[in-house]
Amino acid sequence: MKNWLPRCARTPKWIAAVVLACTLAAPAAAQQADLFDGGKLLLTNGVSSIQGASGGGLATWSTIAGRGTDAGVGLSAHATLVELPDYGFQSHGVSVGLFNRVELSYARQNFDTRDVGTALGLGKGFTFNQDIFAAKVRLAGDVVYGDPFMPQIAVGIEHKRSADTPIVRAVGATEGSGTDFTLSATKLFLSHSLLVNTTLRLTKANQNGLLGFGSASGKKHSLQFEGSVAYQLSRRAVIGAEYRTKPDNLAIAREDDWWDLFAAYAITKNITITAAYVDLGSIATFDRQRGGFLSAQFAF
Incomplete structure (x- = not known):
């Protein structure tokens, strides 16, 4: 944690601008009600993805972090571990939801190469590190309420910075930082207890950015x-x-593409545990990277 604050102090200026704009545009009701109202239905704020944005474990959804409604502010924090045959992944971060309209998040990712680091010439236990600063804006609809066939739609931006730029360039990436753009649609069909999400992502990230961005043959x-x-x-x-x-x-x-099978349980209205079986395919020439995913989220 001692290295976290200095990095957050270098948060891109556009995030501060979004916070100011949303604060000025806050509904008048929010000034009279409890700011941290915690009024969302259980689990309808999603969980924290490995990027830090709210959603599923691997995917970003259009949900807004925290338990705050359109008259309040929500906060959440997460810690995630993924154990694979040859690697170890860890992510932790925080996010804030403003009046169920805007989400701002930060996540730190650490990818431990363990014995593979020696085979790759990096040294045993070499760890790739990455910071992700993100913002998401709900454009229309609601996950739960309103037209039963109208999903909640949100656009997002995720700026990723590798802490190992010389290394990722050595393996073929052209850049040590990059920005993803997302468009998500999410709907909970209450009568069927079924949630469906689709997200389109524009990206040039290699292994989510941990191995840099782009290459000589694919810069776009x-x-x-x-x-x-x-x-x-x-x-x-x-x-x-x-x-x-x-x-x-x-x-x-x-x-390779990623997939998972997951289960999430709300221990209390503020604490959610997610466990999953994940298949991340081939990573840095080592195939069959399948294992366990465990994440804890604290939301208010």
Whole structure:
């Protein structure tokens, strides 16, 4: 945590501008009500994805972080671990939801190469690190309410900065930082206890950005798809699946699509635990990277 604050102090100026604009445009009701009203239905704010934005474990959704409604502010924090046969992944971060309209998030990702680091010439236990600053704006619709066939639609931007630019360039990436753009549509069909999400992502990130951005043969953004389906077993329990397509830019290593099977449980209205089986395919020439995903989210 001691390295987290200095990085956040360098948050891009556009995030501060969004915060100011949303604060000035806050509904008058929010000035009279409890600012942290926590009025959302359980699990309808999603969980924290590995990018830090709210959604599923692997995919970004149009949901807005925190439990605040359109008359309040929501906050959430997460910690995520993914254990694979040859690698270890860890993510932690925070996000804020402003009046169920705007979401701002920060996530720190750490990717431990363990013994693979030696085989790659990086040294045993070499860890790739990345910071992700993101913003999301709800444009129309509502996840739960309103027209039963009108989804909540949101656009997002995720700016990613590798802390290992010389290394990712050495493996073939052209840049150590890059920006993804997302368009998401999410709807909970209450009568069927079914949530469906689709997301389109413009990206040039290699392995989500941990191996840099672009390559000599693919410098431009490509359009990728993220899909999620979840079934609500009860007010507190959800099961589901996700699929996420990936660009395949680097000549030295194939990059596969990702998918998972997950279960989320709201222990209390503020604490949600998510567990999943994930298949991340081939990573840096090592195939069959399948394992366990565990995440804890604290939301207010």
